[in-house]
Each structure stands twice: as C-alpha cells, then as structure tokens.
Amino acid sequence: MTLLNVENLTLEFDTDEGRITAVDNVSFTLEPGEVMGLVGESGSGKSVTAKSIMKLNPENAVYAPGSKIELAIGNEQIDAMSLKTSRDMKVVRGGAVSMIFQEPMASFAPAITIGDQMVEQLLLHKNMTKKEASNLSVEMLERVGISDAPKRFKQYAFELSGGMRQRAMIAMALSTSPKLLIADEPTTALDVTIQAQVIDLMKDLVAEFGMGIIFITHDLGVIAQTADKVAVMYLGRIIEQGLVREVIRTPAHPYTQGLLHALPNLEDLDAPLTPVPGDIPSPLERPRGCVFHTRCPVAMAGRCDAEVPQMQNVGPDHWTACFAVEDQRMAS
Amino acid sequence: MSARRVMSSEPSGALAWDNVISVKDLAVHFPIGGGFLTPKLFVHAVEGVTLDIPRGSFFGLVGESGSGKTTLGRAMLKATPITRGHINYTDEEVSYDLAEIGKLELKDYRKRAQLIFQDPYAALSPRMTVRDIIAEPLEVMGLTENRQETDQRVREIAAKCRLNLEHLRRFPHAFSGGQRQRISIARALVSNPRFVVADESVAALDVSIQADVLNLLKSLQKELGLTFLFISHDLSVVAHICDHVAVMYLGRLVETAPTRDLFAAPRHPYTKALMSAIPSLDPDNRGKAQKLEGEIPSPTNPPPGCKFQTRCPHAIDICRKEEPKLEHLGLEHDVACHRWKELADSLAPAPA
Structure with missing residues (x-):
C-alpha cells in the first residue's frame, strides 16, 4: 500500500507584498521502505512541500482547494488536509511522521538534556512508562553509533559535537518508530567525513526499520548515494522526476542538465x-x-x-x- | 622597523618576492576559560605551520571545521594575534613581517590584503546602497581625493564584477545570493589589493550560481594579477579552481601540493579519506568510499603524536608517540605522515 500520496499540492503564502506561490501543483507518491530525494535550490519549495505533510508551515499558508495529502498508517488512511487543530495533528507530527532538520543545534532545546527531550516525545506518542522511555532512548542512541550513550543521554546539546548532535537527532526521530521520515538537509551542516558516516547510518536504518524517507537536499551527489527516486524542483514546481539512475544518467529537463x-x-x-x-x-x-x-x-x-x-x-x-x-x- | 622597500631595480630582487605570503612556523593560540583560581588553557588553533603562497596563484586551503583553516587565513590578514612564528608579505613595493608590523604599516597593509566573506546576506549592511557599500573602504582608508574619483573607481570595479549603474543605486535586499556575493567581491577589490583571502566564499550559494561566482573570481584573478587564498571545505570546488592546495587537520598542515599532483596521488591518509568522502554522482558506485571512523578531536585536547592517529586506519606505534614533520617528497609536494612512503609503495602495482 502506498505510504504517502501527494496530489496537486498547491500552497500560497499571504504576505504584505502579495500572494506568493511556494508550491505549485506538486504530485508524487512514496512506498514504504523507499527513499525519495527532493532536490532544488533555495526558494524551490522543497522544504515547504515536505513541511506541508506535517502541516508545519506558518499561519499565512493557504492550501489551494484540490490539494491532497494522504498517509496510510497501518490500515488507517489519514487525510492530512483535514487535520485542523494541533491535537488532531498529533497522529502525524512525531508519531507516524518524524522530521530531521538541517541545524541540529537549533532543533534541540538548549536548556533541556538530550535525554529529557527524547523521553518527553516518547511519553507523548507512545504508551510507555518513564523508565521504558529512558531505556529505549539510550538504546536508540547506541543504535546510531553514539559511544557512551548513558552519559550522552544526560548531556545538553552544546556538549555534543556537530556529527553527534545530528546522530542524536536521528535517534530521537526514529525512537517513535515512524512510518515516514522527512530529512531536511540532514547532512548539509556536517563535514564531508561525518556526512559520509551519517549517510551510511541512514541507509542502514532504512534497511532495518523499513520506513519511507523523503530526503531533501541541494546536493545531487548525496541523492545519487542515498535515494531510489528523485524529484527535481524549481520555483515550486516539480520539473523532472523518476528513478535516480535515469534522472542522473540521462537528465531530460534543461534545468536538471544545467x-x-x-x-x-x-x-x-x-x-x-x-x-x-x-x-x-x-x-x-x-x-x-x-x-x-x-x-x-x-x-x-x-x-x-x-x-x-x-x-x-x-x-x-x-x-x-x-x-x-x-x-x-x-x-x- | 620591519618594513623595507624592495629595490625593484635589483635583479636578484625578483626572486625575493616570488612568494606573496611566506609563513614560517606559525602558531596561533587562543586562551579559553581560566579565571581567578583555575589555570588558563589554550586552544592551539594553528600550530607550527610553514607555507608559501606563490605570486599570482590561486591557493586552496582545505579542512573540516575545527582544522584551523579560517584562523590561518585571518592570521595572514593580521586579523588575529600571532602567538609565535612569522608571516612575511612581499609585493613589488613593500615587505612586511606581520608578526611585528606597526600601526601605520598595518594601515597600509589593509589596502593590500582583503577578505571576501562567506555569507553575502550577513556581510552587507541593509541600510546602505550598493554604491556606498563598495565605496566605504575607499572612504575609510582615504584612498581617493574626492567624490568623483570615488565614483569613478566604484563604477570601474562594479563593472568588472558585472554590476551595472542601476544596481549601484539599490539596496542589498533587492539582490539574489549570487549578485550579493558579486557586491562583496567588488567591495573587497575596490582598494586594489594584491592578496585576497576568500573564506568559504561560495559555500552559501546554490550550485547553479556557485559556478558563476567561481568563474568570476578566476577571471578577476587573471585580469588584476591577484593572489588568492581560497579557504573551503569542499575539495571538488578546490580541485577545479585552485592551482595549489594545502590540507589542514587540527591546526597542522598535513599535505600540500599542486592541485593536479594532489588529486592524482594523494599521500596523506587524511587527504585520501577526504577525497573518497565526496559523494559520487554515480548511483551504482555506492558505499565503496573509504570511510573514516569518529570525529575530529577537540583542539583543546589534541591527541599526542600525529594528530590524525585517532582516526587513521594505518596508525602504528610511532604515530601515537611522535608528531610527523612535513617531508618534501618531490616538486612542491609536502606531506606530514610517518608512513607515506610505505603506504605509497604498497599501493603501487607490483613489478611483473
């Protein structure tokens, strides 16, 4: 069963300077266990597209009628467009769908330990006691290759190096065992040698957990290394999509070629x-x-x-x- | 006085300024922590670096975050205090030792050496017109006699950076990332410098624009006879634009060579790892790269011996005890590794 079905997604932002079209008639599907790369330059609408799946766009976002985002969670079909209140969205945000951001320093709360943040979201989304949640969190930190996990569990984000923070972010995102992971430029802020490690880690985790991943990046090399299929975006529109091999070997659109x-x-x-x-x-x-x-x-x-x-x-x-x-x- | 005029009429003088920048055993240490009762600690941001930047070269400086590449670049601009060692700057008119440079000379040096920043969104004042942004260095340094002359100079350099008169009247917010970076470049070049440090100057730009700015830098370098120090974390960009490359790790220089030699035959295990970590565009060539374990150690607490030994797949006893010296292994190719020769031989095809 198709995990994610996005159809004719059109999104505009109401701003002082007028209405800005950020996403224009975007359609794609994602199967479980599939990695889709979303490539584009800044302003191409790749992040906005991904965020609309979790309804994370700001208040001034206007979804055009006819936009469709459907998620299949277990036997349940969720229509993301119909979710209005933040309570409704709990199923999606952090539950069935997790997100990893570009700047791990900015996405961890600075004054709460890594462990407390990991436990908090588990308590929110899973039927767990605090003890179970802590144990699972430490286990997840170990899974993503953080040495000395029990110690790291008690530390704050600033005490971790950049690569370790991103690993912790991944551990946190995966601990609720989401069906869909949205990774927004997860390796862009990292050094190349660390980037290579994180890419390897993500590939291993897809194989193990079998979730679908939307991998947002501007780096075609990273896409070639990780994704099964790719969609190239420009100014809010998908201008080319298909299997990674096809698109990178025989790019058809002049922009992709460029x-x-x-x-x-x-x-x-x-x-x-x-x-x-x-x-x-x-x-x-x-x-x-x-x-x-x-x-x-x-x-x-x-x-x-x-x-x-x-x-x-x-x-x-x-x-x-x-x-x-x-x-x-x-x-x- | 450390400044001296180099006699251009002297024939042997030509050799004396073959290198615009000549760094000798440079160390830059920053104090951290340390209070009333606790001892003061030092971060060895740059340690024992010796390096020559030939005149007219496009010199690449590569390394991960925390490698000290930015600090080294700043030391060359005298924008950070020098703890030990010397940096000699020489052009056809003057020669300075930056470690001992005086206030007046430093003022003169600022005209000759300039910096292009990484983030073109943060580097330009939103309240100034593009004309004022580019003209500011001229006015601050008092390089022009009057407004006409300033305008003339601004227009000249703006045209070289492909900015037209209409652009000069506008404010930076109206420009895209690539255009802003061209404004930053014009501002850096307006005082007619001989030596320019470009610190991650294309890192914040989109790929489609990045190539444009790189090509502009390269053509400006040729046209104006500049010497560039190009600091970057991206080896593939450096491979394309630089003629020399120096690789840094944890404040040390680990390898330096002409670009072609370095990419054809990297000798240091770290350089090799950096190269193989660049994601290949070939979807069928996945995961074949040689991966490094772990992360760069904290510069406050560097490991003993070779600084790379904690992550090096070839580390042996001597690497953990003794710090390797930079060894000369051929035409301008230097490497700091105890085992480079052994490793190179083992990789060479066996004789038939």
Whole structure:
C-alpha cells in the first residue's frame, strides 16, 4: 500500500507584498521502505512541500482547494488536509511522521538534556512508562553509533559535537518508530567525513526499520548515494522526476542538465564549470508559462513563456515537463 | 622597523618576492576559560605551520571545521594575534613581517590584503546602497581625493564584477545570493589589493550560481594579477579552481601540493579519506568510499603524536608517540605522515 500520496499540492503564502506561490501543483507518491530525494535550490519549495505533510508551515499558508495529502498508517488512511487543530495533528507530527532538520543545534532545546527531550516525545506518542522511555532512548542512541550513550543521554546539546548532535537527532526521530521520515538537509551542516558516516547510518536504518524517507537536499551527489527516486524542483514546481539512475544518467529537463553541468567533476579537472545562466527570479515575479524559461537555453518564445508544460513520460519510470523535450520526442 | 622597500631595480630582487605570503612556523593560540583560581588553557588553533603562497596563484586551503583553516587565513590578514612564528608579505613595493608590523604599516597593509566573506546576506549592511557599500573602504582608508574619483573607481570595479549603474543605486535586499556575493567581491577589490583571502566564499550559494561566482573570481584573478587564498571545505570546488592546495587537520598542515599532483596521488591518509568522502554522482558506485571512523578531536585536547592517529586506519606505534614533520617528497609536494612512503609503495602495482 502506498505510504504517502501527494496530489496537486498547491500552497500560497499571504504576505504584505502579495500572494506568493511556494508550491505549485506538486504530485508524487512514496512506498514504504523507499527513499525519495527532493532536490532544488533555495526558494524551490522543497522544504515547504515536505513541511506541508506535517502541516508545519506558518499561519499565512493557504492550501489551494484540490490539494491532497494522504498517509496510510497501518490500515488507517489519514487525510492530512483535514487535520485542523494541533491535537488532531498529533497522529502525524512525531508519531507516524518524524522530521530531521538541517541545524541540529537549533532543533534541540538548549536548556533541556538530550535525554529529557527524547523521553518527553516518547511519553507523548507512545504508551510507555518513564523508565521504558529512558531505556529505549539510550538504546536508540547506541543504535546510531553514539559511544557512551548513558552519559550522552544526560548531556545538553552544546556538549555534543556537530556529527553527534545530528546522530542524536536521528535517534530521537526514529525512537517513535515512524512510518515516514522527512530529512531536511540532514547532512548539509556536517563535514564531508561525518556526512559520509551519517549517510551510511541512514541507509542502514532504512534497511532495518523499513520506513519511507523523503530526503531533501541541494546536493545531487548525496541523492545519487542515498535515494531510489528523485524529484527535481524549481520555483515550486516539480520539473523532472523518476528513478535516480535515469534522472542522473540521462537528465531530460534543461534545468536538471544545467545543475549537473554546474557541479565540479573530479574525474575531469580541466572541464570548465558551467553555471546555469541568470538568477532564480523572485517568487513575487514568478514567470508565466514554464517557470524555468527565463534561464533556459532552449526556451521557445511564444510557447514556453505562455503555456505551462505538462509532465510526460520520457523513459522507464522517468517524467519531465518541458516543451523542447516534447518536440524532440515528436520529431524522432 | 620591519618594513623595507624592495629595490625593484635589483635583479636578484625578483626572486625575493616570488612568494606573496611566506609563513614560517606559525602558531596561533587562543586562551579559553581560566579565571581567578583555575589555570588558563589554550586552544592551539594553528600550530607550527610553514607555507608559501606563490605570486599570482590561486591557493586552496582545505579542512573540516575545527582544522584551523579560517584562523590561518585571518592570521595572514593580521586579523588575529600571532602567538609565535612569522608571516612575511612581499609585493613589488613593500615587505612586511606581520608578526611585528606597526600601526601605520598595518594601515597600509589593509589596502593590500582583503577578505571576501562567506555569507553575502550577513556581510552587507541593509541600510546602505550598493554604491556606498563598495565605496566605504575607499572612504575609510582615504584612498581617493574626492567624490568623483570615488565614483569613478566604484563604477570601474562594479563593472568588472558585472554590476551595472542601476544596481549601484539599490539596496542589498533587492539582490539574489549570487549578485550579493558579486557586491562583496567588488567591495573587497575596490582598494586594489594584491592578496585576497576568500573564506568559504561560495559555500552559501546554490550550485547553479556557485559556478558563476567561481568563474568570476578566476577571471578577476587573471585580469588584476591577484593572489588568492581560497579557504573551503569542499575539495571538488578546490580541485577545479585552485592551482595549489594545502590540507589542514587540527591546526597542522598535513599535505600540500599542486592541485593536479594532489588529486592524482594523494599521500596523506587524511587527504585520501577526504577525497573518497565526496559523494559520487554515480548511483551504482555506492558505499565503496573509504570511510573514516569518529570525529575530529577537540583542539583543546589534541591527541599526542600525529594528530590524525585517532582516526587513521594505518596508525602504528610511532604515530601515537611522535608528531610527523612535513617531508618534501618531490616538486612542491609536502606531506606530514610517518608512513607515506610505505603506504605509497604498497599501493603501487607490483613489478611483473
């Protein structure tokens, strides 16, 4: 059974400067045990998309009618859009769905010990005594490779190093045995050698716990190493999605191609770095038609700036939304 | 007086300023804690670093957080006190020893050496127009005679950084990350420096923009004949833009070499681990990387012997006792490891 089904998710923010479209008609599904990468630059709407699953977006977020987020927890089907009060949302937040954030220092309370925070959420979500909760927490800390776990359990976040804090964050997120884990740039603030360790750890844990993961990152290398499938976002829209192998080996959308070219390639140090020309437009001045046409090398005047391209199949389990690709396929 | 004029007419003088920056046995220690009754402790942020930065090079400095790379960069700008050792700065006009530099000379040095910051969102005052931001160093240092001259200079450097007149009138909030970083670059270069430290200058930028800023830095370096110290945690970026690389670990220099040599044949186990930790873009090449255990030890309590021994897969007894010296192993390639030779031989293909 499909774990998560997001359909036509459209989200706007009401701001002083007007309505900003952050997520535009986004659809994807996630199976249990599957890792999906959500890639995009800052402002692409990847975090907002993930946060809407837990309804964590600020008050001024307006979900367009027709947006659908469905979660399958056990035999129960939960419609996340219908959850209104924070009491309703307890099933989702921290229970069936857990989240890991980018900056572990900012997501732990500084004046409460790691242990107390881990126990608190277990008491909220699980039918456990305090003793059971402490034991499970220490066990989880050990599972994620923290040495001397009973001592760390009693320490504060500032006493842990960056890599250890992120491990503790993962331990905490997994202790309620969620069905879905949302990891928002979990390795971005870490050093490369620590990042490699955390990526390994997450892969092990997926294999063991079998939950679905949405892995948000801007780093295509991290996606290639962790995810089964990937969705590339630009200005609130998914412009390409499919199996990781397909998307990274044969990127179809000009933006995905540009992103891959912009990455430094260690195999060929002489290859010039090719930036994607131009800057991301401000969300207040969202381009009409295809959102990428202002920076696209193959944009067609009169078409790309007027009509919105639809998702179409370009290979086994591989879709993209681009008129140029469409024409090419028609011609061949 | 530590400043002396280098006679440019002297033929042998040419060699004397081959290196813009020459660091000798540098140590930077910071006091921590210590009060009325408790003893004062010191963090050895940089310890015994010797390093030359050749004129006109794009010199990369790589390391993880806590490796001392930023402190070393700041010491080269005399933005942090120097505990021991020397840093010599030499250009065609002056030569300073930064460890003993006087107040007036330091003022002059500030024109010649500049810094580009990491976060273009924090580095620019939101209350100043872009023109004022770029002009500020000129005004503070009194480098121009009048407003016309300042404007002229600002326009010149802005054009080089691909900012137009319209941009100069606006405030920073109207700009994207890439544009802001170009403003920071223009501000750093407006005083016509010879030596520029770029501290993680593309780390906060998106990939699609990062390449653009890197290309700009590289072309400015060639056009203006600058020497860059490029501090970064990202080896793949350094591989593409720098001609020399120095790798730091826990305040020590562990390996330095021309970029090509370093990437073709890294000698220090830490450099090798850093390279293999870069996530590969190949989905079928998963988990083959050589992974390091543990984390970088705290600089307040560094391990004895080689600083890397706690995480090194090849550590033996001598590594735990003796700190390895930087050894010269060929053209400009230095490494500080007791076992580099042995490890290199064992990796070499066996003779037929």
